[in-house]
Structure formats: structure tokens, C-alpha cells
Amino acid sequence: MTDGASGTAHRRRDARRNRELIVEAAREVFREQGLAAPLDVVARRAGVGNATLYRHFARRADLVDAVFRDQLSGTMAAGEEARTAADAWAGLTGYLEVVFTVLAGDRGTNDLMTTSLEGVAALEAVHAHNHRTLDELLRRGQAQGGVRPDVVVEDVLFALAALGRAVPALTAGAGDDAWRRPLALLLAGLRPVPPELALPEPVLTSGQLQATLAGL
Numbered sequence: 001m002t003d004g005a006s007g008t009a010h011r012r013r014d015a016r017r018n019r020e021l022i023v024e025a026a027r028e029v030f031r032e033q034g035l036a037a038p039l040d041v042v043a044r045r046a047g048v049g050n051a052t053l054y055r056h057f058a059r060r061a062d063l064v065d066a067v068f069r070d071q072l073s074g075t076m077a078a079g080e081e082a083r084t085a086a087d088a089w090a091g092l093t094g095y096l097e098v099v100f101t102v103l104a105g106d107r108g109t110n111d112l113m114t115t116s117l118e119g120v121a122a123l124e125a126v127h128a129h130n131h132r133t134l135d136e137l138l139r140r141g142q143a144q145g146g147v148r149p150d151v152v153v154e155d156v157l158f159a160l161a162a163l164g165r166a167v168p169a170l171t172a173g174a175g176d177d178a179w180r181r182p183l184a185l186l187l188a189g190l191r192p193v194p195p196e197l198a199l200p201e202p203v204l205t206s207g208q209l210q211a212t213l214a215g216l
Helices: 003-033 039-046 050-056 060-068 073-083 088-105 107-114 121-143 153-174 180-188 206-215
Strands: none
Touching: 003 039, 003 050, 003 060, 003 107, 039 050, 039 060, 060 107, 060 121, 073 088, 073 121, 088 107, 088 121, 088 153, 088 180, 107 121, 107 153, 121 153, 153 180, 153 206
């Protein structure tokens, strides 16, 4: 190998190593501080300069996608399993317990799953998968008589996002499992009720939900 080729290979190895260091540092910083954490903090923890970070990740969304692409696969797998449950209500409650366990343990994932950030392919995939999972379980639950007939998936997604945003502060102040009680109350509201307790109109649309999540 010529000196030039050797030097090129060395630079490529360095570049790959720097990228790995940045992604690992970002995973730690986002877990601790959330997705709004300053990127210069990520660079310092990775032991690289800001210019190196931006050379690998020109946009925050690119770095977020690299960090969470594989991390969100567990949530999607839990959704796949929930869809196979014979009892849709059991599938729904089990799935949401998995989701909220994740939300309680990682501020970055919490930010990602309870808000809307454009340009993150991993997020778009998990949001779409989550929507399909909840929609299927709600429809099956309604057909089985276990879910109130007037609820739509946007109702549930909004309520879950609102509760999910409070989870980091809740667990910090009241313990790791403090989210279980408010989640149980939320789920109780999905159970069938007398006609006089029907939900008021109008129904939240998908576009309105996305605008609300973006506003968070």
C-alpha cells in the first residue's frame, strides 16, 4: 500500500471512529437532557470539535436519526406483538406499559415520541407504526366491547403525548413507577360508559394532532 493510500485509509478509520464517538455521546446527552441539549455538549463529551460534529451531522435531525434508528425498534416490536393478542384490551394495555417504561427511562426518547421533529426518518416510522398499532387495537377493542365506541385514535395519541411529556418530571419527583397510576386512569377513560357520558364534539383530526405535537 502506498503512503497516499495508507493515509486515506487512516483518515477513513478516524472519520468512522469520530462518527461512532459522536453518536454514543449524543445518546448519553439526549438521555440525560433531552433532544434540545446543546450540540457543543455532545461534541465535548465525544472529544471532538464542533466542526467535526457538523461535518458528520449537518442537521440536528440527522444526529437524532442516527442515535435512535435502532433504539426505537424495541417499541415497534412490542407493537407487533400487541397486535397479535386475542384480547385487544390486553394487547393495548401491555403495549402502553412497554411504551411508558421507555418514556420514563430516557428523556431523549420521551422527547422524540411525544413531540414532532421534522426530518427524522426513524421517528416518522415509529409514529406511523404506533398509529397503526393503536388504531387496530382500538377498533378490535370496540368490536369486542372492551373500548368505548366514541373514541378515535387521535384522542388516545393526544392524551398519551400529554401524559408522556410529564413522565420525566413525575418519575424524578415521585419514583420510577409513578406513571402507572395516571396511565391507569387514562386507560379507565377508554372503557365503555353510559350514553350520557359520551365525548363532546368535535373530533381531533390527524392534522390538528400533528400541529399540536409540533407545538410541544
